[in-house]
Amino acid sequence: MAKELYLTKRDQNFLEDLYDMTFLDVDYIQTVIYHTTSRPAIYRRLKKMEEEGYIVSTRLPLMDDNPSGRSKNIYTLDTKGWYEVQEIIGECEWDSRWTKVKAPSYVHHQTMLSMVKAAYQAxxxxxxxxxxxxxxxxxxxxxxxxxxxxxxxxxxxxxxxxxxxxxxxxxxxxxxxxxxxxxxxxxxxxxxxxxxxxxxxxxxxxxxxxxxxxxxxxxxxxxxxxxxxxxxxxxxxxxxxxxxxxxxxxxxxxxxxxxxxxxxxxxxxxxxxxxxxxxxxxx
Missing domain, CATH: 3.40.1350 (Trna Endonuclease; Chain: A, domain 1)
Structure with a gap:
């Protein structure tokens, strides 16, 4: 039987930031949350959190002048993550429509905004x-x-x-x-x-x-x-x-x-x- 995931303080900070920013990519996650952790270890942690129902990921095409079909993972809250944030900060609102059927340009806009925040925070x-x-x-x-x-x-x-x-x-x-x-x-x-x-x-x-x-x-x-x-x-x-x-x-x-x-x-x-x-x- 698999062990239940124990959320660290950094995991909780990550979930709270997902609540605030709606969408995050691994660049932000490494810069602000797991900044002393290697990227492969971060991906393993994110995979475990997704398997446990705290977060959900999707692939987003890169929006540059020559994307060549490249994409990256984008993360947002899943049901268990929302309940965890509610326990962390008290009453909070979450609407699944915030994360569904979003145009790629909107998601990119949000992840770029998160990196502006990350620049000042880091x-x-x-x-x-x-x-x-x-x-x-x-x-x-x-x-x-x-x-x-x-x-x-x-x-x-x-x-x-x-x-x-x-x-x-x-x-x-x-x-x-x-x-x-x-x-x-x-x-x-x-x-x-x-x-x-x-x-x-x-x-x-x-x-x-x-x-x-x-x-x-x-x-x-x-x-x-x-x-x-x-x-x-x-x-x-x-x-x-x-x-x-x-x-x-x-x-x-x-x-x-x-x-x-x-x-x-x-x-x-x-x-x-x-x-x-x-x-x-x-x-």
């Missing part, structure tokens, strides 16, 4: 460290009686100042779709500005820390040329009530998350690049 900046990540469900907020006044970032993050324990920065992420239309980006920024003008973040109760300043909006594009188009499309949108609008690419943010990799909207020098929490020098 490293520390000179002045800031990772504090908390909030997924799209927890970041969503209706900030007026008008149903159109809604912010729904792909995810949001809190960083803590390393020398001032009560100093926090709040960052909302938009992982840009490569074919996103300009009017969609413009309307998003307009809503973010109204959200900040109303100080709506102070009415949300998911942060667990005292946030004094409004959020900073981070746009992440797949490629440099897409980022430059986004900067041009959004340059005239009024965003005075936010803490700033930053633009970068996926490769830059995953390789050097705390570096000077961001162009800033309304910067006096449009070619100057900033760190994620740097003051923006304006006219």
């Amino acid at each position: 490293k520390e900046g000179t002045y800031f460290r990772f504090k908390k990540w909030l997924n799209e469900r927890r970041s969503y907020w209706e900030f007026s009686d008008n149903k159109k006044d809604v912010v729904r970032p792909d995810g949001s993050m809190i960083l803590q100042h390393k020398e001032h324990e009560d100093g926090y920065g709040y960052f909302m992420f938009e992982l840009e779709r490569s074919r996103q239309r300009p009017e969609v980006s413009i309307k998003k920024l307009q809503r973010y500005n109204r959200y900040c003008k109303e100080q709506a973040w102070k009415k949300q109760h998911v942060f667990g820390v005292n946030l004094v300043d409004p959020p900073r909006i981070i746009w992440v594009s797949n490629r440099q040329n897409e980022m430059l188009k986004l900067i041009e499309h959004t340059k005239d949108v009024k965003t005075d009530y936010t803490s700033g609008i930053l633009y970068t690419t996926y490769d830059q943010i995953t390789n050097d998350p705390y570096g000077e990799i961001f162009f800033a909207k309304d910067s006096k020098d449009p070619m100057k690049q900033y760190g994620i929490a740097d003051p923006i020098v304006k006219e």
Whole structure:
């Protein structure tokens, strides 16, 4: 008779992250969860968890310029995993529709977002460290009686100042779709500005820390040329009530998350690049 699987703290962290991110690949799992474990050993552990009904895997085609039929494993919660998360964090929601009949582009978008989170969680900046990540469900907020006044970032993050324990920065992420239309980006920024003008973040109760300043909006594009188009499309949108609008690419943010990799909207020098929490020098 096979021994029942004993879940370690790392296994529980993995299940909780699956609940938050919905889909994860082995790159995230090794970077954040089992970072001292070899990849073959990670695959063996994941296979055992799948056999026990905690997780389920599927093959996802790689979305690059020359995929040649290649694919990779993507993991999400199974029934037993959902019950385990419920015991870990208390009441939680899980809807199997979140993981069924999803377009590959959506799943890729989610796994790319998870690697943005992983970049900040696995490293520390000179002045800031990772504090908390909030997924799209927890970041969503209706900030007026008008149903159109809604912010729904792909995810949001809190960083803590390393020398001032009560100093926090709040960052909302938009992982840009490569074919996103300009009017969609413009309307998003307009809503973010109204959200900040109303100080709506102070009415949300998911942060667990005292946030004094409004959020900073981070746009992440797949490629440099897409980022430059986004900067041009959004340059005239009024965003005075936010803490700033930053633009970068996926490769830059995953390789050097705390570096000077961001162009800033309304910067006096449009070619100057900033760190994620740097003051923006304006006219």
